[in-house]
Amino acid sequence: MVSDTNPHFEDVDAETVDELLEQMVRIRRFEEGVLDEFSEGSVPGFVHLCHGHEASHAGMGVAMQPDDWLAVGGSRLHGQYIVKGVPFDEIMAELFGKATGPNGGKGGSMHLADVDRHLYGHAATIGSGQNPAAGLALAQQMRETGNVVLSTIGDGGTSRGSFHTALVFAAAWNLPVVYIIENNGFAISYSTQQQVGIDSLADYGKPLNIPSYSIDGSDPVAVYETISEAITRAREGGGPTLVESRVTRLRGHFEGDKQAYRTEEEARESNAERDPVTNFQERVIEAGHITAEAYDALVDEIDDEVGAAIQFAKDSPDPAPSTAYEDVLRLPLYGQGEGDA
Amino acid sequence: MSQQAPDIDGATENLTLVQAVRDGLQSEMRDDEDVLVMGEDVGKNGGVFRATDGLYEEFGEDRVIDTPLAEAGIVGTAIGMAAYGLKPVPEIQFLGFIYPAFDQIVSHAARLRTRSRGRFTAQMVIRAPYGGGIRAPEHHSESTEAMFAHQPGLKVQIPSTPYDAKGMLIAAIRDPDPVVFLEPKLIYRAFREEVPDESYEVPLGEAAVRREGSDISVFTWGAMTRPTMEAAEELAEEDGIDAEVVDLRSMSPLDKDTIVESFKKTGRAAVVHEAPKSGGLGGEIATIIQEEALMYQEAPVERITGFDTPFPLYALEDYYLPEPARIKKGIRDAVSF
Numbered sequence: 001m002v003s004d005t006n007p008h009f010e011d012v013d014a015e016t017v018d019e020l021l022e023q024m025v026r027i028r029r030f031e032e033g034v035l036d037e038f039s040e041g042s043v044p045g046f047v048h049l050c051h052g053h054e055a056s057h058a059g060m061g062v063a064m065q066p067d068d069w070l071a072v073g074g075s076r077l078h079g080q081y082i083v084k085g086v087p088f089d090e091i092m093a094e095l096f097g098k099a100t101g102p103n104g105g106k107g108g109s110m111h112l113a114d115v116d117r118h119l120y121g122h123a124a125t126i127g128s129g130q131n132p133a134a135g136l137a138l139a140q141q142m143r144e145t146g147n148v149v150l151s152t153i154g155d156g157g158t159s160r161g162s163f164h165t166a167l168v169f170a171a172a173w174n175l176p177v178v179y180i181i182e183n184n185g186f187a188i189s190y191s192t193q194q195q196v197g198i199d200s201l202a203d204y205g206k207p208l209n210i211p212s213y214s215i216d217g218s219d220p221v222a223v224y225e226t227i228s229e230a231i232t233r234a235r236e237g238g239g240p241t242l243v244e245s246r247v248t249r250l251r252g253h254f255e256g257d258k259q260a261y262r263t264e265e266e267a268r269e270s271n272a273e274r275d276p277v278t279n280f281q282e283r284v285i286e287a288g289h290i291t292a293e294a295y296d297a298l299v300d301e302i303d304d305e306v307g308a309a310i311q312f313a314k315d316s317p318d319p320a321p322s323t324a325y326e327d328v329l330r331l332p333l334y335g336q337g338e339g340d341a
Numbered sequence: 342m343s344q345q346a347p348d349i350d351g352a353t354e355n356l357t358l359v360q361a362v363r364d365g366l367q368s369e370m371r372d373d374e375d376v377l378v379m380g381e382d383v384g385k386n387g388g389v390f391r392a393t394d395g396l397y398e399e400f401g402e403d404r405v406i407d408t409p410l411a412e413a414g415i416v417g418t419a420i421g422m423a424a425y426g427l428k429p430v431p432e433i434q435f436l437g438f439i440y441p442a443f444d445q446i447v448s449h450a451a452r453l454r455t456r457s458r459g460r461f462t463a464q465m466v467i468r469a470p471y472g473g474g475i476r477a478p479e480h481h482s483e484s485t486e487a488m489f490a491h492q493p494g495l496k497v498q499i500p501s502t503p504y505d506a507k508g509m510l511i512a513a514i515r516d517p518d519p520v521v522f523l524e525p526k527l528i529y530r531a532f533r534e535e536v537p538d539e540s541y542e543v544p545l546g547e548a549a550v551r552r553e554g555s556d557i558s559v560f561t562w563g564a565m566t567r568p569t570m571e572a573a574e575e576l577a578e579e580d581g582i583d584a585e586v587v588d589l590r591s592m593s594p595l596d597k598d599t600i601v602e603s604f605k606k607t608g609r610a611a612v613v614h615e616a617p618k619s620g621g622l623g624g625e626i627a628t629i630i631q632e633e634a635l636m637y638q639e640a641p642v643e644r645i646t647g648f649d650t651p652f653p654l655y656a657l658e659d660y661y662l663p664e665p666a667r668i669k670k671g672i673r674d675a676v677s678f
Binding site for chain 2: 007031071083102103104107111113114116120121124125128129130131132133134135136137138139140142143149161162165166168169172235326327328330333334
């Protein structure tokens with residue numbers, strides 16, 4: 001069931017296509033659920049939705065093994081949590097700030113961390129997470145675990161020095177790490193073309209002789225293949241890889257962003273042309289990989305799971321005030337009593 | 342609260358403070374293969390202050406790691422290693438060089454425990470020589486302990502003796518939380534003390550009363566402990582003022598119990614630190630006294646500190662750093678109020 005129109009389909013097996021499709025739909029439907037709940041006022045703070053990044057997240061997630069580490073970065077994170085295997089219930093509860101979230105409701109949308117699933121948490125100082133990722137990779141190398149580290153970042157974060165420092169360390173020590181730049185063309189409002197003076201962000205790897213690729217991040221098969229190759233290289237001792245995954249940001253930076261920096265027409269065009277979910281949906285149906293009915297059934301099934309996660313989050317308790325001092329430092333603090341942190 | 346170095350059984354060696362740091366590192370690296378050292382020039386060179394002298398030869402390049410010149414990378418990489426379960430001890434060559442790593446310390450190390458509901462902690466010790474008196478300006482001499490003490494999730498420790506340097510460093514390496522371990526480089530080689538050969542811990546979070554007294558409590562730490570002790574001895578002789586000198590040792594968490602207990606006894610206080618006055622820990626200590634023991638207070642808390650300026654060079658350094666004459670004046674002002 002290989003489509004002539006898709007040169008990539010022939011390179012991956014049907015099972016992988018299934019996985020890529022399912023992960024993409026899971027991300028999109030989850031985010032639609034978040035959007036509804038955010039509009040209703042159920043989700044505190046603000047949210048950055050992944051619309052447009054689904055193929056990049058799915059390709060990366062399907063390429064990695066459960067024991068590989070993911071140090072998430074950039075702003076569009078929910079899809080990355082999903083492909084790392086964190087259940088909908090837990091992610092949704094964290095977004096709602098509930099005690100049942102992986103961070104106990106203290107992390108929210110941006111800071112979800114799950115050591116059991118080898119998901120390293122994110123700091124909002126984007127471009128800083130690449131250094132701990134290098135450290136995780138050094139630890140894998142030293143302890144010969146065979147696991148690799150994937151680390152994501154947005155286009156905006158690549159201007160920070162700590163990102164480049166991480167590349168220096170990774171190259172110097174030949175670390176088993178794959179850095180993925182999700183370039184969606186905007187650091188909030190500032191276009192990538194304005195931000196940097198180079199054609200491709202993958203060029204940042206060149207001076208360090210890091211194998212570097214710039215790919216269409218809206219094509220899950222391309223992402224899967226490139227990152228699989230990078231992971232294999234890292235696992236076999238071949239060192240780091242830098243991948244620029246060119247994606248589209250289909251919504252504002254945050255929900256409520258008026259997007260004064262781009263016209264409605266520009267936004268509409270990018271939606272129509274580069275929505276990775278509808279594009280891939282059409283491709284797999286046209287290729288006969290899945291029927292339209294089966295696709296609809298998949299969406300319904302995932303929607304049910306999203307609905308259940310929303311209900312779980314709503315039913316979950318808020319964190320108790322007594323937990324405010326928990327998990328800052330080990331308690332009791334040198335015999336000075338709990339709550340004295 | 343504890344007194345001066347306790348009685349020691351067993352073999353000892355007469356060490357300087359920096360030698361005791363080296364001894365502590367070596368001791369923990371022998372006991373725990375997850376402990377490793379990393380930083381600029383710490384390997385083959387043994388560290389610019391020789392704090393890692395000989396460790397490269399004993400433990401090899403995998404555990405004594407020379408790094409590129411990039412503090413964000415040194416500390417950030419160590420955080421990832423700690424998240425995995427290793428126990429890195431990154432060295433920052435001078436505390437003033439730490440600013441590129443500040444984001445890593447604040448945004449990652451200090452928050453890993455909270456962010457992961459206690460399942461990850463950044464068990465690491467960030468060592469840095471700090472403080473003035475070595476005839477080098479700005480970054481090579483400044484004291485920014487308050488910047489780290491202000492950050493929840495970090496522990497900030499400063500030894501002032503060789504015995505404490507080894508014992509506190511070992512305790513810090515074993516502590517599950519990230520510790521900023523600041524070493525007063527002015528007294529790296531100023532004096533020697535008997536230090537046990539064996540491994541031992543000096544508990545973190547506890548101040549030490551270096552001199553008992555009844556007229557005023559003088560709180561200090563690091564390299565300021567010695568001029569403060571000198572001032573106290575001279576005041577006893579010259580003015581009959583009996584000052585209690587408390588070496589805080591732990592900037593975070595502060596040992597409130599010892600601070601308050603000492604103050605209730607004397608009713609007067611001075612704080613001696615070489616960091617700039619504004620926003621320094623002297624203000625925090627004065628406030629703790631107000632909150633916990635206002636009715637005992639007989640005089641304003643004197644702050645004898647560095648100036649609110651970048652750290653100056655050469656001749657001006659002697660004015661900047663509190664020394665016995667200035668400390669004595671501050672104590673006299675508080676006592677005669």
